[in-house]
Amino acid sequence: MGVEVVVEGLTKSFGRQVIWEDVTLTLPAGEISVLLGPSGTGKSVFLKSLVGLLRPERGHIWIDGHDLANCSENKLYELRRLFGVLFQDGALFGSLNLYDNVAFPLREHTRRSETEIRRIVMEKMDLVGLVGAEGKLPGEISGGMRKRAGLARALVLDPEIILFDEPDSGLDPVRTAYLNQLIVNLNAETEATFLIVTHDINTARTVPDGIGLLFRRELIMFGPREMLLSSDEPVVRQFLNARRHGPIGMSEEKDVSELEAEAQLGHDPGVLPPIPPQLMPSENRMRRTQRPPGAWLAANGVIPPPNSFVDERGRNWLEEYPRLVAARARGEG
Numbered sequence: 522m523g524v525e526v527v528v529e530g531l532t533k534s535f536g537r538q539v540i541w542e543d544v545t546l547t548l549p550a551g552e553i554s555v556l557l558g559p560s561g562t563g564k565s566v567f568l569k570s571l572v573g574l575l576r577p578e579r580g581h582i583w584i585d586g587h588d589l590a591n592c593s594e595n596k597l598y599e600l601r602r603l604f605g606v607l608f609q610d611g612a613l614f615g616s617l618n619l620y621d622n623v624a625f626p627l628r629e630h631t632r633r634s635e636t637e638i639r640r641i642v643m644e645k646m647d648l649v650g651l652v653g654a655e656g657k658l659p660g661e662i663s664g665g666m667r668k669r670a671g672l673a674r675a676l677v678l679d680p681e682i683i684l685f686d687e688p689d690s691g692l693d694p695v696r697t698a699y700l701n702q703l704i705v706n707l708n709a710e711t712e713a714t715f716l717i718v719t720h721d722i723n724t725a726r727t728v729p730d731g732i733g734l735l736f737r738r739e740l741i742m743f744g745p746r747e748m749l750l751s752s753d754e755p756v757v758r759q760f761l762n763a764r765r766h767g768p769i770g771m772s773e774e775k776d777v778s779e780l781e782a783e784a785q786l787g788h789d790p791g792v793l794p795p796i797p798p799q800l801m802p803s804e805n806r807m808r809r810t811q812r813p814p815g816a817w818l819a820a821n822g823v824i825p826p827p828n829s830f831v832d833e834r835g836r837n838w839l840e841e842y843p844r845l846v847a848a849r850a851r852g853e854g
């Protein structure tokens with residue numbers, strides 16, 4: 522079961538440029554969280570800080586009782602082995618074939634025999650649907666395959682925490698849908714703690730248990746999906762519903778005059794779209810950390826927008842979910 526990551530008052534600057542300040546959040550063990558934010562708000566910097574590739578100036582990152590933001594280099598090296606990272610560009614070695622790329626962390630960090638390495642590499646290649654492509658070079662395969670190879674490599678050391686930096690960027694909608702299903706299945710199987718940075722609103726709305734939003738050097742909100750998907754907070758609302766109207770402008774932030782002009786025209790945030798059902802793992806699996814649809818809303822007395830939790834086949838997941846849970850507990854469905 523994955524580990525909890527507790528971030529407290531984290532602040533990161535480069536020279537005099539403050540990237541974000543006082544970021545506090547908890548990635549619950551085994552849950553899938555998504556981090557959103559306009560381009561340049563420091564999402565990748567946040568992921569790199571979590572793995573200790575960048576050192577924040579202030580704050581703490583607690584993992585298993587250790588503060589990754591303030592520990593020795595030796596401890597950091599040890600803690601880093603808890604992480605698997607899928608970098609924004611896949612970060613494969615161009616001159617190595619996929620097999621050697623995926624085997625790399627095992628050869629670098631373990632003393633396993635080539636026979637064991639072969640077993641692990643092929644198992645992960647199978648998991649991401651790349652069996653048969655081991656001999657190919659990164660330059661010879663599609664962007665989607667490169668992402669999946671990067672994912673296989675992030676998995677070989679059986680990480681407790683997996684960070685994904687835009688796993689879906691540059692993928693067509695169908696490949697993104699497959700990748701999202703793969704991520705959800707992977708979470709069911711590994712029970713690791715996931716953090717996904719994405720610009721894909723559909724991914725953000727359907728995959729995670731929790732969502733966070735970085736904007737103007739701070740974490741605006743972080744919490745259960747139903748809290749953000751029903752939120753009236755203008756930035757959250759604009760971002761999660763991909764609207765033009767709101768505080769976020771073309772150059773990251775709208776200036777005061779633009780916002781005043783908008784206010785004079787009358788600010789109409791429109792109605793909130795329905796909350797979609799969360800993506801379920803396929804093949805008879807369950808995710809231990811998944812909450813029933815509507816649970817957060819009911820506990821907090823929030824009424825969801827009309828037609829929430831209805832899928833594209835017209836099934837209402839407020840009714841469908843308990844049925845599916847029961848069926849899967851019996852080993853069916």
Ligand SMILES: Nc1ncnc2c1ncn2[C@@H]1O[C@H](COP(=O)(O)OP(=O)(O)OP(=O)(O)O)[C@@H](O)[C@H]1O
Binds near residue numbers: 535566
């Ligand atoms: N090593 C570094 N040295 C100096 N500045 C950096 C460094 N890495 C990132 N930055 C700056 O930090 C800011 C945030 O960058 P980051 O890559 O984290 O953005 P992002 O939110 O991931 O954007 P995108 O959505 O486009 O990937 C940028 O202004 C960038 O120039």
Ligand SMILES: [Mg+2]
Binds near residue numbers: 564566686
């Ligand atoms: Mg980035």
